[in-house]
Amino acid sequence: QVQLQESGPGLVKPSETLSLTCSVSGYSISSGFYWGWIRQAPGKGLEWIASIWHSGTTHYNPSLRSRVTISVDTSKNQFSLKMNSVTATDTAVYYCARVDCTNNSCYGASWGQGSLVTVSS
Amino acid sequence: QSVLTQPPSVSGAPGQKVTISCTGSDSNIGAGYHVHWYQQLPRTAPKLLIYGDYNRPSGVPDRFSGSKSGTSASLAISGLQADDEADYYCQSYDYRLSDWVFGGGTKLSVL
Numbered sequence: 001q002v003q004l005q006e007s008g009p010g011l012v013k014p015s016e017t018l019s020l021t022c023s024v025s026g027y028s029i030s031s032g033f034y035w036g037w038i039r040q041a042p043g044k045g046l047e048w049i050a051s052i053w054h055s056g057t058t059h060y061n062p063s064l065r066s067r068v069t070i071s072v073d074t075s076k077n078q079f080s081l082k083m084n085s086v087t088a089t090d091t092a093v094y095y096c097a098r099v100d101c102t103n104n105s106c107y108g109a110s111w112g113q114g115s116l117v118t119v120s121s
Numbered sequence: 122q123s124v125l126t127q128p129p130s131v132s133g134a135p136g137q138k139v140t141i142s143c144t145g146s147d148s149n150i151g152a153g154y155h156v157h158w159y160q161q162l163p164r165t166a167p168k169l170l171i172y173g174d175y176n177r178p179s180g181v182p183d184r185f186s187g188s189k190s191g192t193s194a195s196l197a198i199s200g201l202q203a204d205d206e207a208d209y210y211c212q213s214y215d216y217r218l219s220d221w222v223f224g225g226g227t228k229l230s231v232l
Contacts, residue, residue: 045123045225113165
């Protein structure tokens with residue numbers, strides 16, 4: 001059974017870059033599937049950020065595309081998220097997920113436990 | 122304002138059946154894109170409950186069922202149990218936004 005674990009700083013200063021890593025166990029990223037990031041602001045709903053195919057093909061939330069980079073490191077069985085120029089509105093729990101797709105829509109099949117990132121000076 | 126509209130809350134007594142609606146538009150659910158549902162227990166990560174409109178992942182009880190018609194989808198939970206108390210989210214894809222879209226979430230209370 002695939003397990004995912006987020007890691008990264010819990011506090012980021014405004015205008016700086018948020019960096020998170022998701023370590024995957026129980027499955028080799030290079031074997032396939034999409035991998036993605038979803039966030040949830042305190043007391044709010046879910047927001048998809050980005051997804052990446054094991055080969056490196058990416059898909060981004062259009063509203064976040066200019067600030068976000070998702071990447072994969074198959075040698076470490078990890079994938080990562082970088083978000084630059086963060087503001088307080090980026091404060092959220094960030095989840096990494098294994099993404100599966102039907103013939104027309106993708107979804108988060110397995111989720112990490114989440115990592116709270118607070119943007120504050 | 123979420124692209125998919127869910128009722129903020131629903132409630133039911135143990136053993137009863139509740140239904141949570143998810144209303145979209147012709148650019149997402151109405152365009153035929155599949156709907157997926159998640160359960161988020163308090164202070165935990167979301168868990169996939171239904172995918173592809175009505176399919177249950179292994180381990181999800183058949184008390185949970187999904188359906189879709191037109192621009193709306195529904196999640197039905199029968200035989201309500203106390204540990205079904207959670208937030209439930211629907212999710213689909215919107216071709217105009219080129220984006221995953223979520224509902225705002227529905228808080229289920231078991232009375």
